[in-house]
Amino acid sequence: MLKNIHIILIGLALFILLHTFLDTVFAVLMTFVLLFSWIIVNIFSVKHSLFLKSICRIRTKEKIVFLSFDDGPSDQFTPVILSTLKRNNVKALFFCIGQxxxxxxxxxxxxxxEGHRIGNHTYSHNWKNAFKPSSIIEAEINHANNILFDITGCKPDLFRPPFGITNPSISKALKSSGMNSVGWDIRSFDTISKESQKMIRRISEKLRPGSIILLHDNREITSRILNELIQTIQNKGYKIVSLADI
Ligand SMILES: [Zn+2]
Known part of the structure; x- marks a missing residue:
């Protein structure tokens, strides 16, 4: 629905701006409201951000999808999730928080x-950091990368912006640290969802070739529904693959 949001908002803003020459206070106000909405879309929609280009879906005609887990590891739920993935022979992406x-x-x-790919989800996962200078954001990213490197011997090159917030400072920090941003095109809403069947249905109805699904490995509901979710995705003819496979 928001596919052409940039064009629509900017187009409307310019259209109304032209009308300001006809002198209406309402037109001026509307211009500011639309431009403000445009900035908000860019900051809070990782899929539509012009500030930072993120991989939100892999362009392919093959029926393949990707699972990604944020905010872990969690001592309560990550082990359950890992066992479920192993049982189903599925590889995923884990965006770990440094702390x-x-x-x-x-x-x-x-x-x-167990063959999963690890990405960086900052050191402290604090939303306020997203609005700090790029040097601070870069330090956050590098701090998490160093911890992950010390544990695994591999330096992550994929980054997921916490809360999906993007802005020019984050973009600059990522360029300096040589990392790519990965977003998603399907949100599971597992951080707020309480109904497992509704969550599985919501995800499976939105599947399309190359989809990247956002989940959280620190959520009880995610650990509970994962097996059924994998089966549902596979029953729809999709193969769950790792980003390393393509
Ligand atoms: Zn997160």
Whole structure:
């Protein structure tokens, strides 16, 4: 629905701006409202951001999709999730928070040893940091990368912006640290969802070739529904693959 949001908002803003020459206070106000909405879309929609280009879906005609897990590792739920993935022979992407990796290095090692790819989700996962200078954001990213490197021997090159917030400072920090941003095109809403069947249905109805699904490995509901979710995705003829496979 928001596919052409940039063009629509800017187009409308310019259209109304032209009308300001006809002198209406309402037109001026509307111009500012639309431009403000445009900035908000860019900051809070990782899929539509012009500030930072993120990989939100792989362009392919093959019926393949990707699972990604944010905010872990969690001592409660990551082990369950890893066992489910192993049982189904599915590989995924884990965007770990540096602070959590420090707490549970064995889990980070297990994620890596079991063939999953580890990405960076900043050190502290604090939304306020997104609005700080790029040097601070870069330090956050590098701090998490160093921790993950010390545990696994591999330096992550993929980054997921916490809360999907993007802006020019984050873009600059990523360029300096040589990392690529990965977003998603399907949100599971597992951080707020309480109904497992609704969550599985919502995800499976949105599947399309190359989709990247956003999940969280620190959520009980995610650990509970994962097996059924994998089966549902596969029953729809999709293969779940790792980004390393393409
Ligand atoms: Zn997160």
């Amino acid at each position: 959590h990796a420090e707490l549970y290095p064995d889990l980070v090692r297990r994620i890596s040893d």
